[in-house]
Amino acid sequence: MRLNWLRGLDLWVVVATVAGIGTLLAALAMTSDGLGDWGAGVLVNIGASVLLIVPVYILTKRLDKRIERVGSETRSSVQALADRVETFEQDVERRIEDVAASVAAQLEQERHEDKAAFTALGSAPSRDSVLEALRRANELGLISQRRGPRVCVSDAWRIFVRIDFNEAPDRYFDEEEVSFTLETFDGNMLAVVLWPEDQDVEAVMVKLGRSLLRETSGEQLDVRGLFEGMSRALSIAQxxxxxxxxxxxxxxxxxxxxxxxxxxxxxxxxxxxxxxxxxxxxxxxxxxxxxxxxxxxxxxxxxxxxxxxxx
Known part of the structure; x- marks a missing residue:
């Protein structure tokens, strides 16, 4: 039959206690039977030592084991926490790498789109393509609001065409987002040709060509050279x-x-x-x-x- 009443106690403490009490009782019996005070004293010392030392020793060992178990559990908890922190850091690092890769890919794509827009300005000019190229150039700082890039359209008369971009919300009602300015070498304005939304590139270039004819002795406007020059300027600035x-x-x-x-x-x-x-x-x-x-x-x-x- 199991000693359920010992549950929760250290069996060795019970054994030591019983042994100590038994030794003391034996010493008492020796004294009462006249077997000798010396032998009784020895048994008393042994019994007292067992009752005092053994339980304390056993309890100390139990306390050490408890401390060791708590320490082991603490180390396990700390290690588990460290593992979670390491996993979190790795996850953060992976996410940062993913974001960096995504940003780099998007910037590279936009760079190619910018280049394509500047190329289209010289190869297939239209109001939409010109406006898109100038808008991108303005965002990148390739051109300024003060004055846009210009291209020489008459070497003999040293006359240039400057293309300006103005998307400011407070511009005057008669100003357009895109305009062409015919000017001299030192920047003196000769004529301004606006590009309204309802006019195609041919209509605007005809107006600009007429302005050039008025300032020269019949020179024709090189439309291809004008737009290719604009495209080249933006590509170089990039x-x-x-x-x-x-x-x-x-x-x-x-x-x-x-x-x-x-x-x-x-x-x-x-x-x-x-x-x-x-x-x-x-x-x-x-x-x-x-x-x-x-x-x-x-x-x-x-x-x-x-x-x-x-x-």
Whole structure:
């Protein structure tokens, strides 16, 4: 029969207690029977020691085991928590990598779309394609509201066509989002041709061509050259922040921007601010002395930058 009443107690504590009491009773019997005080004293010491030391020792061991079990459970809990934290960190890292990859892919796609829009400007111009290209160029900072890029349409008379983009909500009622300005080398306006929504590219180019005829001795407007030049300017501005906002391309080596001049294409990376060119006449000469410089392209760029910077 199981000793259910011992449940929850350490059996060894009970055994030690019984043994200690038994020893004390034996000592008492020896004393009462006259078997000797010395033997009784020894049994008393043994019994007392058993009653005092053994239970304390056993209880101490039980306490140590309890502490060890609690420590083991704590270590397990800490390890489980560490595993959860590590799993969470890995999950966060994976999500960040996924977001980074998605952002990179989207930016790459938009870059290709920008390039396609600028190419369409030169190959298949329409009001929608021109407006889309200018809108993208404006968002990227390739052009400025102050003045858009321009293309030479008459070498003999040094006349240019500038394309301007204005999508400001507070523009005047008679202003259009896209307009063409016929201007002189130094930026003096000769004529402005707006591009309303209800007119196609042919109608607008006819107006611009008539304006060019009035300012020259019968020169014809090169429509293809105009739009290809605009497309080329935006494509060059897209390649580097120092080439934007772009004002004019001076092939084969230099561009003029709102801030100065800068190389493009296969030329070494080099630029000069308009303020520096204005304040130091020797700077252009110093640049021209470099062996890789195309002198005609440089002279044209410096002259345009200085001319357009005048108020």
């Amino acid at each position: 390649t580097d922040p120092e080439r934007r906002p772009i004002w004019q391309v001076c092939p084969p080596q230099w561009v003029v921007t709102e801030h100065g001049i800068h190389t493009y294409g296969g030329a070494p990376y080099y630029g000069a601010a308009t303020r520096a060119l204005e304040g130091n006449a020797r700077l252009a000469t110093h640049i021209a002395e470099k062996t890789w410089v195309d002198p005609d392209s440089l002279d044209d760029a410096v002259a345009v930058a200085l001319a357009l910077s005048k108020p």
